[in-house]
Amino acid sequence: MIITKRIQMAKIIDGTQIANDIRNELKVKIDKWIQEGHRPPQLTAVLIGSDPASCTYVKNKMKAAVEVGINSITKNLSPDITEEELLQVIDDLNNDDSVDGILVQLPVPGHINERRICNSVSCDKDVDGFNEKNVGRLCLDMNTLVPCTPLGVQELIRRVGVDTFGKNAVVVGRSKNVGMPIAMLLHADGRNDTCAMDATVTICHRFTPPEELKRYCKLADIIVTATGVPGLIKADMIKPGACVIDVGLTRIVNEATGKAKLVGDVDFEGVRQVAGHITPVPGGVGPMTVTMLMKNTFIASKNLAKKSLPKNEVEKVRQGTEQGNQNKNKKN
Ligand SMILES: Nc1nc2c(c(=O)[nH]1)N[C@@H](CN(C=O)c1ccc(C(=O)N[C@@H](CCC(=O)O)C(=O)O)cc1)CN2
Numbered sequence: 001m002i003i004t005k006r007i008q009m010a011k012i013i014d015g016t017q018i019a020n021d022i023r024n025e026l027k028v029k030i031d032k033w034i035q036e037g038h039r040p041p042q043l044t045a046v047l048i049g050s051d052p053a054s055c056t057y058v059k060n061k062m063k064a065a066v067e068v069g070i071n072s073i074t075k076n077l078s079p080d081i082t083e084e085e086l087l088q089v090i091d092d093l094n095n096d097d098s099v100d101g102i103l104v105q106l107p108v109p110g111h112i113n114e115r116r117i118c119n120s121v122s123c124d125k126d127v128d129g130f131n132e133k134n135v136g137r138l139c140l141d142m143n144t145l146v147p148c149t150p151l152g153v154q155e156l157i158r159r160v161g162v163d164t165f166g167k168n169a170v171v172v173g174r175s176k177n178v179g180m181p182i183a184m185l186l187h188a189d190g191r192n193d194t195c196a197m198d199a200t201v202t203i204c205h206r207f208t209p210p211e212e213l214k215r216y217c218k219l220a221d222i223i224v225t226a227t228g229v230p231g232l233i234k235a236d237m238i239k240p241g242a243c244v245i246d247v248g249l250t251r252i253v254n255e256a257t258g259k260a261k262l263v264g265d266v267d268f269e270g271v272r273q274v275a276g277h278i279t280p281v282p283g284g285v286g287p288m289t290v291t292m293l294m295k296n297t298f299i300a301s302k303n304l305a306k307k308s309l310p311k312n313e314v315e316k317v318r319q320g321t322e323q324g325n326q327n328k329n330k331k332n
């Protein structure tokens with residue numbers, strides 16, 4: 001008798017489709033907000049120099065903004081701008097009441113201190129969530145603007161219905177803008193402000209020995225990898241049925257044809273034969289990053305509108321919300 005093993009292929013998570021769904025939902029909410037008498041949310045991108053990838057990302061952000069009803073402008077700055085001049089540009093945006101969201105496209109040129117720049121963006125307008133005060137709030141599980149890629153990963157996991165409560169998760173990569181905040185969202189208490197995912201989280205990084213990386217990954221119900229090492233995560237490292245989210249993005253040029261292609265950290269063809277869910281690259285996490293920026297800009301604009309209300313009006317809104325919550329609680 002020949003026994004054939006049936007291979008159950010992983011469900012491919014269509015990040016482009018999910019991102020589009022969220023943009024449509026956001027458009028409805030923003031239209032309603034404007035109909036209620038508010039001005040459209042406003043996003044300003046600061047782009048230093050002309051790195052082709054950065055220019056493409058900013059262009060995609062501006063396009064997404066138009067789609068959802070957010071006004072946006074890009075400030076194109078010389079790559080030779082000094083740190084002090086850049087700080088002045090950001091200070092002007094911080095003090096401009098017509099601006100709700102500010103993003104400084106990263107990386108910034110080498111002569112500029114990236115941390116100092118991220119910290120100079122007003123916490124209220126920090127739609128990238130990179131200001132250290134907002135990072136601190138995220139680490140304390142408090143309400144804040146969460147970095148867009150980690151927020152996109154959380155939203156993907158939630159929308160495909162993968163259970164995270166009490167599950168094992170491995171984050172591969174410990175960058176401060178991606179790996180670390182993803183680990184925060186995965187492990188933290190779902191009852192608190194960040195609505196986190198209550199998983200048991202292990203963070204692996206460049207000094208995790210390969211055999212240990214494999215051992216941890218094999219135990220994981222959810223793997224999120226963000227290293228930029230193509231092919232790092234292979235089929236023999238995957239627990240059958242696991243959810244594999246690939247945040248890696250590396251451009252590889254075929255020397256023979258000169259053609260470039262984008263790849264993630266995951267050996268997609270191998271891993272999809274073992275995993276339960278998998279994100280493709282491109283078309284997985286990337287489109288979610290841009291969409292979460294739109295979500296953050298709308299949140300920032302609503303928060304700023306509330307802040308600019310006279311105190312008695314804020315009190316009325318607060319009482320209205322409390323009344324709303326009481327009614328909601330009665331229903332539950
Ligand atoms: N200020 C910021 N700078 C940078 C961020 C960020 O979130 N804020 N993240 C990255 C770049 N980035 C957005 O800025 C970004 C990267 C990739 C994608 C994306 O959609 N990727 C696509 C493929 C795109 C392609 O064809 O080149 C995908 O994965 O499907 C969106 C945004 C660093 N800088």
Ligand SMILES: [Mg+2]
Nearest residue numbers: 109110112114
């Ligand atoms: Mg630098």
